[in-house]
Amino acid sequence: MAYDFDTLINRKGTDSLKFDFAAERGYPGDVLPLWVADMDFLAPPEVNKALEAAVSHGIYGYSEVKKDYNETVCSWFENNHGYRPDEKWLIKTPGVVFALATAVKALTEKGDSVLIQPPVYYPFYEVIRDNERKIVENPLKEIDGHYEIDFEDFERKIEEEKVRLFILCSPHNPVGRVWKEWELSKIAEICLKNEVYVVSDEIHCDLLIGDNRHIPFLKLAGELADRTVVCTSPSKSFNIAGLQVANNLIPNAILRRRFAKEIDKTGYSQHNILGLVAARAAYESGGPWLTECRKYLAGNLELIRSFVKEKLPAVRLIEPEATYFAWLDFNGLGLDEKQLDDYIINKAGLWLDSGRIFGESGKGFERIAYATQRSRLLEALNRLANGK
Numbered sequence: 095m096a097y098d099f100d101t102l103i104n105r106k107g108t109d110s111l112k113f114d115f116a117a118e119r120g121y122p123g124d125v126l127p128l129w130v131a132d133m134d135f136l137a138p139p140e141v142n143k144a145l146e147a148a149v150s151h152g153i154y155g156y157s158e159v160k161k162d163y164n165e166t167v168c169s170w171f172e173n174n175h176g177y178r179p180d181e182k183w184l185i186k187t188p189g190v191v192f193a194l195a196t197a198v199k200a201l202t203e204k205g206d207s208v209l210i211q212p213p214v215y216y217p218f219y220e221v222i223r224d225n226e227r228k229i230v231e232n233p234l235k236e237i238d239g240h241y242e243i244d245f246e247d248f249e250r251k252i253e254e255e256k257v258r259l260f261i262l263c264s265p266h267n268p269v270g271r272v273w274k275e276w277e278l279s280k281i282a283e284i285c286l287k288n289e290v291y292v293v294s295d296e297i298h299c300d301l302l303i304g305d306n307r308h309i310p311f312l313k314l315a316g317e318l319a320d321r322t323v324v325c326t327s328p329s330k331s332f333n334i335a336g337l338q339v340a341n342n343l344i345p346n347a348i349l350r351r352r353f354a355k356e357i358d359k360t361g362y363s364q365h366n367i368l369g370l371v372a373a374r375a376a377y378e379s380g381g382p383w384l385t386e387c388r389k390y391l392a393g394n395l396e397l398i399r400s401f402v403k404e405k406l407p408a409v410r411l412i413e414p415e416a417t418y419f420a421w422l423d424f425n426g427l428g429l430d431e432k433q434l435d436d437y438i439i440n441k442a443g444l445w446l447d448s449g450r451i452f453g454e455s456g457k458g459f460e461r462i463a464y465a466t467q468r469s470r471l472l473e474a475l476n477r478l479a480n481g482k
């Protein structure tokens with residue numbers, strides 16, 4: 095392997111949200127953190143080299159991107175996901191959650207209904223609630239360890255609650271689903287019929303497991319493309335979340351203007367120069383690193399799979415098709431919420447994302463972000479089995 099994913103790197107003392115804020119967030123100081131979605135690996139060498147060159151230049155004035163940045167982004171999607179967006183559609187934001195909130199404000203009014211599919215990435219709730227819109231839930235159905243969309247409920251809720259906007263998580267965090275063509279087509283058909291806007295959060299689209307293939311929503315949205323916003327970012331794939339760049343795709347010019355107007359209202363204009371440098375380098379030359387990283391992550395997932403089977407038989411792993419999250423069902427242990435927290439935090443000494451923050455149906459689950467060195471992951475698993 096040309097890249098080193100095994101060497102432990104001390105992230106403490108770097109103001110890392112994951113490693114340096116246990117006490118502030120109410121956790122014991124010595125917890126092993128596998129919660130927030132960033133990787134414990136160095137970013138691709140090409141990205142670090144580009145950043146070093148920018149830093150050694152030493153001037154950090156205002157920055158804009160030229161046409162070739164947009165070409166680079168669009169070529170990434172063409173080469174990796176078989177779909178080339180139009181460069182005109184691109185609007186950058188400082189992160190995907192910022193884009194989700196912007197879309198909520200641009201496409202709906204206060205009090206409007208916005209639909210999500212729990213268990214789901216918890217900021218989906220926040221961007222709706224904090225903007226005084228109404229949350230409508232269409233819980234995913236779990237059938238023998240596989241999550242599926244309850245389309246009957248989806249359509250009924252859209253009609254009954256007069257849903258204006260649906261926030262799709264594709265691939266889905268935390269359950270790891272990669273939506274199939276028929277599923278996305280059915281979503282598009284129902285949303286088109288009911289004049290629902292779709293915001294498709296595709297931030298995890300590069301982190302595919304095995305033979306799974308991500309289908310960009312715009313590829314089959316048809317007429318609904320005119321009512322669609324797609325949010326993408328190199329942040330998860332290349333471990334550059336702290337540099338805050340998201341590339342959003344909005345085919346419809348009117349929607350694009352409404353979205354841009356909402357950004358203007360915040361006072362945000364120029365983008366972080368280092369974020370743009372990193373994003374460009376990642377998309378231009380980070381591909382081979384990502385391929386190796388995905389292989390390493392597959393090895394981590396295999397470790398979790400075999401460990402859970404042998405040493406944690408009461409725990410169930412939901413097999414992910416994408417992301418670097420293991421969604422683990424602890425309900426078989428028969429613990430209540432407080433007891434499960436005590437087991438994870440105090441007995442095992444781990445800081446995970448408790449399933450309940452992803453919605454009611456996440457209760458009794460825990461999410462492990464396993465993009466870490468294998469030895470650290472093994473230590474975490476041993477702690478789960480034997481205590482710290």
Ligand SMILES: Cc1ncc(COP(=O)(O)O)c(C=O)c1O
Nearest residue numbers: 131189190191192215267295297
């Ligand atoms: C589905 C999803 N969307 C958005 C984000 C965060 O994006 P950003 O840091 O660009 O706001 C995450 C991070 O885990 C995520 O899982």
